[in-house]
Amino acid sequence: MSIRVTVFNEYLHETFDEKVRGIYPDGIHGTIAAFLKEADFSVTTATQNMEEHGLTEEVLASTDVLIWWAHLIHDKVSDEVVERVYERVMEGMGLIVLHSGHASKIFRKLMGTHTERLRWRESDDKEILYVVNPSHDIVNGLADHIVIPHEETYGEYFDIPEPEEQIFISWYEGGEVFRSGCTWRRGKGKIFYFKPGHESYPIYHMKEIQKIICNAVLWAAPKHNMTLTEGHTPIPMAEKK
Amino acid sequence: MSIRVTVFNEYLHETFDEKVRGIYPDGIHGTIAAFLKEADFSVTTATQNMEEHGLTEEVLASTDVLIWWAHLIHDKVSDEVVERVYERVMEGMGLIVLHSGHASKIFRKLMGTHTERLRWRESDDKEILYVVNPSHDIVNGLADHIVIPHEETYGEYFDIPEPEEQIFISWYEGGEVFRSGCTWRRGKGKIFYFKPGHESYPIYHMKEIQKIICNAVLWAAPKHNMTLTEGHTPIPMAEKK
Amino acid sequence: MSIRVTVFNEYLHETFDEKVRGIYPDGIHGTIAAFLKEADFSVTTATQNMEEHGLTEEVLASTDVLIWWAHLIHDKVSDEVVERVYERVMEGMGLIVLHSGHASKIFRKLMGTHTERLRWRESDDKEILYVVNPSHDIVNGLADHIVIPHEETYGEYFDIPEPEEQIFISWYEGGEVFRSGCTWRRGKGKIFYFKPGHESYPIYHMKEIQKIICNAVLWAAPKHNMTLTEGHTPIPMAEKK
Amino acid sequence: MSIRVTVFNEYLHETFDEKVRGIYPDGIHGTIAAFLKEADFSVTTATQNMEEHGLTEEVLASTDVLIWWAHLIHDKVSDEVVERVYERVMEGMGLIVLHSGHASKIFRKLMGTHTERLRWRESDDKEILYVVNPSHDIVNGLADHIVIPHEETYGEYFDIPEPEEQIFISWYEGGEVFRSGCTWRRGKGKIFYFKPGHESYPIYHMKEIQKIICNAVLWAAPKHNMTLTEGHTPIPMAEKK
Numbered sequence: 001m002s003i004r005v006t007v008f009n010e011y012l013h014e015t016f017d018e019k020v021r022g023i024y025p026d027g028i029h030g031t032i033a034a035f036l037k038e039a040d041f042s043v044t045t046a047t048q049n050m051e052e053h054g055l056t057e058e059v060l061a062s063t064d065v066l067i068w069w070a071h072l073i074h075d076k077v078s079d080e081v082v083e084r085v086y087e088r089v090m091e092g093m094g095l096i097v098l099h100s101g102h103a104s105k106i107f108r109k110l111m112g113t114h115t116e117r118l119r120w121r122e123s124d125d126k127e128i129l130y131v132v133n134p135s136h137d138i139v140n141g142l143a144d145h146i147v148i149p150h151e152e153t154y155g156e157y158f159d160i161p162e163p164e165e166q167i168f169i170s171w172y173e174g175g176e177v178f179r180s181g182c183t184w185r186r187g188k189g190k191i192f193y194f195k196p197g198h199e200s201y202p203i204y205h206m207k208e209i210q211k212i213i214c215n216a217v218l219w220a221a222p223k224h225n226m227t228l229t230e231g232h233t234p235i236p237m238a239e240k241k
Numbered sequence: 242m243s244i245r246v247t248v249f250n251e252y253l254h255e256t257f258d259e260k261v262r263g264i265y266p267d268g269i270h271g272t273i274a275a276f277l278k279e280a281d282f283s284v285t286t287a288t289q290n291m292e293e294h295g296l297t298e299e300v301l302a303s304t305d306v307l308i309w310w311a312h313l314i315h316d317k318v319s320d321e322v323v324e325r326v327y328e329r330v331m332e333g334m335g336l337i338v339l340h341s342g343h344a345s346k347i348f349r350k351l352m353g354t355h356t357e358r359l360r361w362r363e364s365d366d367k368e369i370l371y372v373v374n375p376s377h378d379i380v381n382g383l384a385d386h387i388v389i390p391h392e393e394t395y396g397e398y399f400d401i402p403e404p405e406e407q408i409f410i411s412w413y414e415g416g417e418v419f420r421s422g423c424t425w426r427r428g429k430g431k432i433f434y435f436k437p438g439h440e441s442y443p444i445y446h447m448k449e450i451q452k453i454i455c456n457a458v459l460w461a462a463p464k465h466n467m468t469l470t471e472g473h474t475p476i477p478m479a480e481k482k
Numbered sequence: 483m484s485i486r487v488t489v490f491n492e493y494l495h496e497t498f499d500e501k502v503r504g505i506y507p508d509g510i511h512g513t514i515a516a517f518l519k520e521a522d523f524s525v526t527t528a529t530q531n532m533e534e535h536g537l538t539e540e541v542l543a544s545t546d547v548l549i550w551w552a553h554l555i556h557d558k559v560s561d562e563v564v565e566r567v568y569e570r571v572m573e574g575m576g577l578i579v580l581h582s583g584h585a586s587k588i589f590r591k592l593m594g595t596h597t598e599r600l601r602w603r604e605s606d607d608k609e610i611l612y613v614v615n616p617s618h619d620i621v622n623g624l625a626d627h628i629v630i631p632h633e634e635t636y637g638e639y640f641d642i643p644e645p646e647e648q649i650f651i652s653w654y655e656g657g658e659v660f661r662s663g664c665t666w667r668r669g670k671g672k673i674f675y676f677k678p679g680h681e682s683y684p685i686y687h688m689k690e691i692q693k694i695i696c697n698a699v700l701w702a703a704p705k706h707n708m709t710l711t712e713g714h715t716p717i718p719m720a721e722k723k
Numbered sequence: 724m725s726i727r728v729t730v731f732n733e734y735l736h737e738t739f740d741e742k743v744r745g746i747y748p749d750g751i752h753g754t755i756a757a758f759l760k761e762a763d764f765s766v767t768t769a770t771q772n773m774e775e776h777g778l779t780e781e782v783l784a785s786t787d788v789l790i791w792w793a794h795l796i797h798d799k800v801s802d803e804v805v806e807r808v809y810e811r812v813m814e815g816m817g818l819i820v821l822h823s824g825h826a827s828k829i830f831r832k833l834m835g836t837h838t839e840r841l842r843w844r845e846s847d848d849k850e851i852l853y854v855v856n857p858s859h860d861i862v863n864g865l866a867d868h869i870v871i872p873h874e875e876t877y878g879e880y881f882d883i884p885e886p887e888e889q890i891f892i893s894w895y896e897g898g899e900v901f902r903s904g905c906t907w908r909r910g911k912g913k914i915f916y917f918k919p920g921h922e923s924y925p926i927y928h929m930k931e932i933q934k935i936i937c938n939a940v941l942w943a944a945p946k947h948n949m950t951l952t953e954g955h956t957p958i959p960m961a962e963k964k
Binding site: 369371372373374375385386396397398399403406407410411412413416417418420 | 638
């Protein structure tokens with residue numbers, strides 16, 4: 001069975017900003033869903049204005065990897081849905097947080113820090129992503145660096161826990177660096193934060209970026225589901241067969 | 242100026258359990274405060290039944306390291322106080338979480354996982370703690386292992402993020418192992434989880450355990466307070482002097 | 483094409499010790515090769531008394547994952563072969579170091595520490611391995627702990643660099659703990675150290691242990707081979723297209 | 724007693740290059756020794772042309788932290804001296820590797836990778852170092868970024884094991900990024916690699932750079948010396964008192 005991906009998009013910029021709609025006529029989620037389908041994943045989309053943001057119990061129960069893009073109204077995501085997504089990550093659902101999703105409630109909850117804190121500028125900077133973990137599954141098939149002609153600039157200090165694996169570090173024309181590809185595990189879930197993807201640039205149309213997101217889906221998808229014993233276990237383990 | 246430590250204790254077992262009161266007549270916080278004072282730290286105590294659990298803005302603003310012991314009524318800790326402690330950790334306050342404090346709201350919030358999940362048994366097991374990071378400040382002056390004659394047993398899987406530094410791993414007579422000393426950084430704060438200290442055993446009277454907690458206070462105390470730029474910074478960094 | 487595994491075994495205990503020969507009539511390498519073949523890997527074996535220990539340029543060039551078991555004569559492994567294996571790891575070959583292989587020249591060279599240093603006892607102890615990274619590929623299909631009825635005891639402090647991923651921690655009846663499953667990356671190669679497998683016990687005949695080694699082969703095998711630029715690169719990266 | 728630092732410098736550029744001698748008339752080691760003395764450390768210097776490169780048994784036995792600057796003739800450092808330095812790191816001596824020291828025998832041996840591999844250019848680039856671990860002892864008293872007006876450029880991929888702590892990441896005008904401040908522990912020793920310090924620029928005269936090196940000495944110096952049991956320990960740990 002193919003991996004089941006749900007792409008969540010706030011889907012707001014595309015509704016009021018002509019430029020963004022020009023780049024993503026079907027929404028950012030539409031573009032991401034399209035290249036994932038081409039890569040033979042089983043894909044669903046969800047947007048903020050849907051009932052329960054489209055992230056019902058049923059949807060999440062049948063999601064292997066959730067992709068999260070949002071920017072303007074993180075605060076409007078219901079706490080109940082955040083809690084639900086959180087529990088699914090604990091159970092093994094993969095989570096890929098894109099770009100401004102760094103400030104989302106779910107990412108903050110999983111990291112335990114003020115992940116909304118970083119520097120930023122909009123000035124059409126060139127961004128170069130450098131691979132710093134060349135054997136990682138997420139960089140499969142890539143060159144050792146990727147050039148994005150124009151992108152919003154993010155800069156350090158980015159308030160995240162030390163990444164378990166640092167995959168990419170970005171350079172920006174105007175003088176910033178950023179830890180732009182990072183992984184962590186929480187509970188049984190795997191998390192990948194990936195920085196590129198400002199709404200005003202056609203970044204999710206780039207083949208290399210699509211390749212990275214496809215790789216990340218493969219990496220983050222649960223491969224098994226281990227039953228973990230917990231709580232009061234009165235029989236000493238040494239006495240068990 | 243000496244490091245300012247606040248010892249928070251739920252202070253409940255000692256009020257209704259004769260055995261515990263026998264071991265800790267001044268409360269667990271009283272015992273911990275006493276050996277910290279002897280080590281020349283500046284010490285305050287706080288308990289759950291105090292106004293705002295004794296963790297007011299004023300108290301926290303003048304705390305360098307907070308020690309947290311609690312067990313029975315984690316849920317009764319006010320969310321406002323948890324939020325306040327959290328923000329102080331982000332700003333640099335050290336946090337030492339002891340024993341059953343693993344299930345506290347504050348530890349769960351900082352870790353982003355179900356840290357309340359682990360195995361446990363009460364059966365007077367011997368525990369041996371092994372040092373696995375021999376050059377760490379927290380093990381200064383210790384032998385390479387510590388024997389606790391009787392202790393409550395905790396066992397893996399302990400649902401924590403991969404520790405940034407693994408300091409101790411424990412062995413229990415009945416067949417369990419446990420990651421019993423772990424560090425993480427969150428924001429500008431340093432966190433140490435240390436497993437020993439069940440209320441029914443005189444563990445905080447042991448010299449080695451006291452030494453570890455004193456070392457951890459020295460390690461966790463903020464040494465400086467870096468100002469971090471964040472948010473919209475329109476001038477490219479490269480143009481600054 | 484299936485993953486190509488080379489199993490290196492010192493192959494000495496089996497030649498002079500009746501008990502060991504009884505357990506491993508075809509050598510430890512023979513038993514490991516057999517279950518790997520059953521799992522559809524493409525398998526070759528190599529032993530110390532072969533020309534160049536069976537690890538010629540040709541053999542290594544066509545090896546995806548090398549498994550290493552040795553004990554008595556680490557010093558007799560030629561430095562030239564060690565250098566050759568090292569360069570293949572740098573290029574992406576996976577390496578699985580088993581049991582007493584912790585003291586091998588190649589493992590010491592890759593770790594940069596005295597990995598031969600640890601405690602050990604032979605006394606038929608029960609060993610229990612606990613999973614501490616439940617979503618890792620290496621624990622696919624396992625229970626959350628594994629019992630080995632009798633095994634040689636290893637104990638901390640084990641002089642290794644902090645593992646990048648801690649997969650298993652072991653408990654021993656006599657009072658020791660051990661970091662028994664650990665991963666690191668070096669260059670483009672992935673390394674897994676796995677403790678079980680004393681020659682006097684039929685440990686490589688256990689289904690769970692076989693499963694772990696098969697999983698580790700899948701994990702350690704190179705998935706791609708990124709070309710990394712190095713050295714003098716006079717053209718500024720920002721000027722490249 | 725103050726911390727005893729030995730500054731090793733190859734001391735070659737300064738002997739034949741007018742420009743370098745103009746910047747470092749007493750050698751790079753002389754400049755580093757001078758600001759360390761001012762900071763009240765007890766300082767010795769050693770250079771490659773001295774007997775045993777000035778790193779005799781006696782010198783190393785009384786060294787708490789060794790600083791290593793070298794560039795042109797890494798291969799000429801005697802293997803015996805490298806071995807001696809290595810054993811002292813295992814025993815707890817701190818090691819600070821500066822700039823082109825990344826390609827030294829001792830750093831390669833401790834890391835287990837081809838640390839000589841990275842990109843480089845000489846073109847007077849501006850370098851900006853960003854702090855990514857704001858509570859670390861090594862960044863005590865600094866701003867959250869440091870500007871070096873002109874420096875040799877290093878770029879990723881830098882072939883190092885994943886740092887245990889990432890302290891600085893550097894930006895270069897021409898488009899490169901570099902993991903410019905990294906820590907690891909090996910045996911009982913602490914290691915800090917710090918990138919700045921090309922011989923053609925007055926970088927070790929900069930107050931911030933001096934502050935970082937002083938902080939690193941304080942961090943890397945051994946605080947205690949734990950006796951670690953190893954080898955055959957026939958008595959089960961559980962039976963010991």
